[in-house]
Amino acid sequence: MSDKAGRIIDEETTAGxxxxxxxxLPPLLLLVLFTTGYLMGWHQYLTLERLADSRVALKQLVxxxxxAAPLAYALLxxxxxxxxxxxxxxxxxxxxxxxxxLLSSVLVVLAATAGASVLFLVAKTAFGESLRSKLSGRxxxxxxxxxxxxxxxxxxxxxxxxxxxxxVNIAPALFAVRLRTYAAATLLxxxxxxxxxxxxxxxxxxxxxxxxxxxxxxxxxxxxxxELTVGLALLALVVAVGAIVKGRRTR
Numbered sequence: 001m002s003d004k005a006g007r008i009i010d011e012e013t014t015a016g017x018x019x020x021x022x023x024x025l026p027p028l029l030l031l032v033l034f035t036t037g038y039l040m041g042w043h044q045y046l047t048l049e050r051l052a053d054s055r056v057a058l059k060q061l062v063x064x065x066x067x068a069a070p071l072a073y074a075l076l077x078x079x080x081x082x083x084x085x086x087x088x089x090x091x092x093x094x095x096x097x098x099x100x101x102l103l104s105s106v107l108v109v110l111a112a113t114a115g116a117s118v119l120f121l122v123a124k125t126a127f128g129e130s131l132r133s134k135l136s137g138r139x140x141x142x143x144x145x146x147x148x149x150x151x152x153x154x155x156x157x158x159x160x161x162x163x164x165x166x167x168v169n170i171a172p173a174l175f176a177v178r179l180r181t182y183a184a185a186t187l188l189x190x191x192x193x194x195x196x197x198x199x200x201x202x203x204x205x206x207x208x209x210x211x212x213x214x215x216x217x218x219x220x221x222x223x224x225x226x227e228l229t230v231g232l233a234l235l236a237l238v239v240a241v242g243a244i245v246k247g248r249r250t251r
Contacts (some may be wrong), residue, residue, distance in 0.1 A: 005231070007119035012016075016237075024126055025128045026122040026125065026126065027122050027123070027127075030082060030084075030119070030122060031083075033083045034083040034084060034085060037085055042085070042087075044085035044088040045089065046094075048093070049088070050113075050202075051090075051093070051094060051097065051204070052208060055097070055208055056212055058094075058097075059098065059099060062098050062099070063240065064131070069098070070099060070103065070107055071225055073094075073095060073099070073107060074107045074108075074110065075111070075113075076117070077091050077092070077095070077107070077108060077111035077112060077115065078111040078112070078114045078118070079115065080114040080115065081111070081112050081114075081115025081116050081118075081119065081165075081166075081169070082116075082118040082119050083119075084119065084166035084169070086138070086166075088112065088165060089197060091108075092104070092108050092194060092197040092198060092201065093197055093200055093201035093204060094201060095107055095108050096197065096198035096199060096200060096201020096202045096203075096204070097201040097202065097203060097204050098201075100198075100202055101195065101198040101199045101201070101202045103197040104201060104202075105191075105194050105195045105198045108194045108197075108198065109187055109190060109194050110187075112186070112190055112194070113183055113186050113187045113190070115184070116165075116169040116182075116183075117164070117179060117182065117183050117184050118180070119169045119170060120169055120170070120172060120173050120182055121173075121179065123169075123170045123173035123174075124173035127173070127174070139170065147175045147176045147177060149178045150175070150178075150181050150182070150185070151181050151184065151185050152179070152237045154168075154172060154177070154182060154185035154186065154189065155185045155188060155189045156189075157184060157189070158185060158188070158189020159189050160192050169186075215248040
């Protein structure tokens, strides 16, 4: 019996180690991708200056590959969100610049929701269940309230950009939130901001064209176009709506 009990213990230990490896491997992979991106300087290419310098080549690339270019853009966006790479707003502007505000909005909303859902599932599988079981007292009550009204809370957090995007992607993983609830709140919550930034990106196209025709470099004044003005108004509306929703949610 002792040998049998020893074998059972060894099997359980091996199974436990295997389970931990499976749980930690996805977040480690995302961390490796994030670190690789920074070490290779990917963030240096996601600036308005680089966009202005390479805009003609990018436009030609999109024209040459009208189907592959939007797909590649969406995959790149989803990857950036999944590894929490801090460049989502520039990528959204780039989408509006390359594809127009409407197609860009569709691509960004779907890609951002997919990438955020991947990060949510990875965090929930690796840490969520174990951390949730350790909550107690007032924190446990707040967690229960969040879980009960998960869609409303997540929608408010998405509409009111008071927390970093990646933090809102991860935090719900600590609670018993369903993936479909998380994805639906994410898709609806980010939609106004995505449309606004995509519109801003389309305005950049007009600003760059005007600067090129005048033979001058783009200055901040050149960026004040009709599209950008409307885009800024939309952003202000998003912030206002988010503040109202957050205030009502708090009460």
